[in-house]
Amino acid sequence: MAYTTINKSTDYFNTKLYTGNGSTQSITGVGFQPDWVWVKDRDVTHWHTLTDIVRGTTKVVYTNSDTAEVTLSNGITSFDSDGFTTGNEVKTNNNGDAFVSWNWLANGSGSSNTDGSITSTVSANTTSGFSIVKYTGAGSNATVGHGLGVTPAMIMIKATSYTQEWVVYHQSVGNTAAMVLHLTDAKNTSSTFWQNTTPSSSAFYIGVNDKHNKSGETFIAYCFAEKQGFSKFGSYTGNGSTDGAFIYTGFKPAFVIAKNTGVSANWVMFDNKRSGFNVDNDEMSPNTNGVDNDGQTYQYVDLLSNGFKWREASNNKNTSGDNFMYMAFAEAPLVGTNNIPATAR
Numbered sequence: 001m002a003y004t005t006i007n008k009s010t011d012y013f014n015t016k017l018y019t020g021n022g023s024t025q026s027i028t029g030v031g032f033q034p035d036w037v038w039v040k041d042r043d044v045t046h047w048h049t050l051t052d053i054v055r056g057t058t059k060v061v062y063t064n065s066d067t068a069e070v071t072l073s074n075g076i077t078s079f080d081s082d083g084f085t086t087g088n089e090v091k092t093n094n095n096g097d098a099f100v101s102w103n104w105l106a107n108g109s110g111s112s113n114t115d116g117s118i119t120s121t122v123s124a125n126t127t128s129g130f131s132i133v134k135y136t137g138a139g140s141n142a143t144v145g146h147g148l149g150v151t152p153a154m155i156m157i158k159a160t161s162y163t164q165e166w167v168v169y170h171q172s173v174g175n176t177a178a179m180v181l182h183l184t185d186a187k188n189t190s191s192t193f194w195q196n197t198t199p200s201s202s203a204f205y206i207g208v209n210d211k212h213n214k215s216g217e218t219f220i221a222y223c224f225a226e227k228q229g230f231s232k233f234g235s236y237t238g239n240g241s242t243d244g245a246f247i248y249t250g251f252k253p254a255f256v257i258a259k260n261t262g263v264s265a266n267w268v269m270f271d272n273k274r275s276g277f278n279v280d281n282d283e284m285s286p287n288t289n290g291v292d293n294d295g296q297t298y299q300y301v302d303l304l305s306n307g308f309k310w311r312e313a314s315n316n317k318n319t320s321g322d323n324f325m326y327m328a329f330a331e332a333p334l335v336g337t338n339n340i341p342a343t344a345r
Helices: none
Strands: 013-019 025-028 036-041 049-052 076-080 083-086 098-104 111-113 120-125 130-136 142-145 154-159 167-170 203-206 218-224 231-237 246-248 252-260 268-271 301-304 307-310 323-332
Touching (some): 083 098
Antiparallel strands (some): 013 098, 076 083, 111 120, 252 268, 252 323
């Protein structure tokens, strides 16, 4: 795990809530100019939209679908110094609806990277361990430069030029298998995903697989490296109890995604803004277009000063004996000058 000098997590990742106005709206308060914006309507079953600075404004892929990239001309139209601007697209600005946006800082529109056998366009933030990578498939075993300077712990890849499944690498699942972001599937084992080879500090490996390496087609990859006190990409075993498994991260989580890797189950995601109080944190699934599930009613999870603890025994969070993968980002790193732990809510 790489050490980080980050003292303020919200300089690199931040969740921003807003209410749609059905017109043009500038969303401020993110704290930086985001390079990757993930938006979801919390009230209506609209699709998750992902827009990044490398592909450009109005260009969208959906986490809950294998659909190719689409252009939403009235979606996110600019990345601004303290947030972003959206037009009247219902998926990002439906009048009166509550929205959540998750925002990451990379490093602008990107530059050419020749670290792999495929030349990629990379926008990389080596401080926070996040990069956006655009590349064209070779149709044969290849490597793709990611720009992080350290080994990625998680990679999410989506074909943009044609309809195809998401492919997800996670270090706890290993280099022989992949997860599928838009489906409930358990891990899928095949050497064609990563050539059974762990990513290096400069590139990741892709095999002969149309999902992420079809000749002549374009792909976008979101790459993450662990940074001590800021991000964690790990695994845990469920205990099947409402006094659930505790997962130590070393920081108070601001954002968590988890997935049961062994059986069919929804992905689940939580943040520290949509409810704001333990144990009432609202749940959403990136693989569905569903609205917020009320944490006050169902009591899913505690976001604590040094990790998170499940309060439910469902198969998508905490089934006894099942293995789960997760990604988490910090509200306040417990490194650098942050020597006073964040308190649980």
